[in-house]
Amino acid sequence: MSNKIYLTPLWVRLWHVLNAFLFIVLILTGLSLHYAELPLISFYWSVKLHDVAGVILTINYMLFVLGNAVSKNGEYYRLDFKGVGDRLKKQFYYYTQGMFKGEASPFPVSEERKFNPLQKVTYLVVIYIMLPIICFTGFIMLMPDFFDLSQFGINATLINNVSHVVVGFFLLVFIFVHIYLCTLGKTPTSNFKSMVDGYHEPH
Amino acid sequence: MKKISIFFVFVFMGAMQFTAIAQATADERAQYIASAKESNARCISCHGHKKFTLTDEAGNTVLRKLYQELFIDTVAYYSSNHYAFGCTDCHSSEYEAFPHALALKFEVKPGCMDCHEGDEAVKKFKFELINEEFLKSMHSSRHNEEFSCWSCHSPHYYKINARDENKTISSTIQYDNAICLSCHGNTQKYQQMNDTILPNLISSHDWLPNQVSHFKSVRCIECHANLSDSVLVQHEILSKDKAIRGCKECHSRDSRLTHSLYRFQRSELRKLGFANSALTDSQFVVGANRNMVLEIAFLFVLVLVFTGIGIHSYFRKKIKTHHE
Numbered sequence A: 001m002s003n004k005i006y007l008t009p010l011w012v013r014l015w016h017v018l019n020a021f022l023f024i025v026l027i028l029t030g031l032s033l034h035y036a037e038l039p040l041i042s043f044y045w046s047v048k049l050h051d052v053a054g055v056i057l058t059i060n061y062m063l064f065v066l067g068n069a070v071s072k073n074g075e076y077y078r079l080d081f082k083g084v085g086d087r088l089k090k091q092f093y094y095y096t097q098g099m100f101k102g103e104a105s106p107f108p109v110s111e112e113r114k115f116n117p118l119q120k121v122t123y124l125v126v127i128y129i130m131l132p133i134i135c136f137t138g139f140i141m142l143m144p145d146f147f148d149l150s151q152f153g154i155n156a157t158l159i160n161n162v163s164h165v166v167v168g169f170f171l172l173v174f175i176f177v178h179i180y181l182c183t184l185g186k187t188p189t190s191n192f193k194s195m196v197d198g199y200h201e202p203h
Numbered sequence B: 001m002k003k004i005s006i007f008f009v010f011v012f013m014g015a016m017q018f019t020a021i022a023q024a025t026a027d028e029r030a031q032y033i034a035s036a037k038e039s040n041a042r043c044i045s046c047h048g049h050k051k052f053t054l055t056d057e058a059g060n061t062v063l064r065k066l067y068q069e070l071f072i073d074t075v076a077y078y079s080s081n082h083y084a085f086g087c088t089d090c091h092s093s094e095y096e097a098f099p100h101a102l103a104l105k106f107e108v109k110p111g112c113m114d115c116h117e118g119d120e121a122v123k124k125f126k127f128e129l130i131n132e133e134f135l136k137s138m139h140s141s142r143h144n145e146e147f148s149c150w151s152c153h154s155p156h157y158y159k160i161n162a163r164d165e166n167k168t169i170s171s172t173i174q175y176d177n178a179i180c181l182s183c184h185g186n187t188q189k190y191q192q193m194n195d196t197i198l199p200n201l202i203s204s205h206d207w208l209p210n211q212v213s214h215f216k217s218v219r220c221i222e223c224h225a226n227l228s229d230s231v232l233v234q235h236e237i238l239s240k241d242k243a244i245r246g247c248k249e250c251h252s253r254d255s256r257l258t259h260s261l262y263r264f265q266r267s268e269l270r271k272l273g274f275a276n277s278a279l280t281d282s283q284f285v286v287g288a289n290r291n292m293v294l295e296i297a298f299l300f301v302l303v304l305v306f307t308g309i310g311i312h313s314y315f316r317k318k319i320k321t322h323h324e
Helices: A010-034 A043-070 A072-077 A084-096 A117-142 A154-184 A190-197 B002-016 B018-022 B026-047 B102-106 B112-116 B120-125 B127-136 B138-146 B169-184 B211-217 B277-281 B292-323
Strands: B051-055 B061-065
Touching: A010 A043, A010 A154, A010 A190, A043 A072, A043 A117, A072 A117, A084 A117, A117 A154, A154 A190, A154 B292, B112 B127, B120 B127, B127 B138, B169 B211
Parallel strands: none
Antiparallel strands: B051 B061
16 A cells, blocks of 8 residues: 555545446437437437536536646646657557566556656647537537538538537547556556545555 | 300410420510510409599499409519410400409409419429329318319419429428418408307417427428328328328428428438538438438447446456466
8 A cells, every 4th residue: 555656536436436427428319310220319418418418518528728827737737748759658658568578567557657658648629629629519409409500611611510420439449448557557457446435556 | 154264265275385484495485474464454453452433423432442353463463374365275264354344253263273273384283193192182072173183282373482492491391381371361351251259379289398499490281281292392281180190200310391391302412410411501400410420420439338347357368267
């Protein structure tokens, strides 16, 4: 217990669990809407659930960004662009070869460094690029009567809606990879536990 | 006897003129219009104005308003499909006498089928099938002969619409929905056929999300008429309890819209990889407009990711077994 590091405060854990739940709802309902002929959730209920979950996700997202701006948690996401390519290569090498050779992690988790460079870049892309896009395009789709993009030509609606689908797909891929990489902790379940009690268990 | 003579005129007209009128060049059309205007001048001198004067034998004159139904908008008439017709081609020639005889009020007005049934010139419109569908519709079954083709398609102003290649989908939607709304959005006209209060269309469609977008993107008949593969525009209007309410009917790969509003473009090649690409010309229908190129790319990425995860897991397991 003594070498465990307290890295994830309660508010981040609460944000994360709500985010995870909303992602599951949004993925299932999103697939039901996109592939309406599949026997998943009815189109009618998918629309309702997707709309509600999308609005809550947006609010939750804004609270997270605000939380990062005013708390120490935001520092974990600061990226030093200088030499970032090399650091990413090192981490990629570790994941694909180093860890199988028994090498030590090039960027071990510490109180100052919660994420390795690959995680940091991925989270930055997801949080500061993908989520704003999916929330923005989603809101336009949520209120087509209010945001009438047809005045800009059909391509505006097309670009908006296809962007929503594409970003949604990459977020789905992110979830799969995210869950898998979380099994790379000290034990396959230790990283999942850390999102419950806030303590990271070093290798 | 009068009806027989009118039918004779129709048959004669059908044989002699329909093809010529339907296929007229711009010059021929101008000639037909000039000829029709000349023969209709006397009727239009009253029916072409919203007010008219009456003079009695003593020379007294009064200014009277013409009933809306008796008024003929000549601009619209001479640009309609029946532009070349003289008034007495369809109405009794006895109307040429004024004041009109009371007996003329009992005149049997011709219907579409009286002229168009079996007519080679307009064969492609399939009037017979349209009539069959109409007779099965709730309009026909509920109102019997009170409801005819003319109830929706004015004989004076009807202009080809869905087949007009110069028309956009949105103008077709507006045109077709205006026909429905001429009664269902107009209490006076609605109550000429019904004793009930005109239902409020907004509240009766409360269940439908994004009403504005739906109402301007599709026609009423997409949900309120049975699909038909035989005619371009379906005419079997359903009662409200039989109307389509399932979202998936349109929001799916085999979208109902491709069998109705966009049916002529169904065979069109996929544009930019979009399924039902014709729909993307004027809107985006969630569930119906899937991009095939993207779908394949998605599948490829997913296969790649799961293969990567599978290989990584395999080596992790192997190393673990080795250490043990």
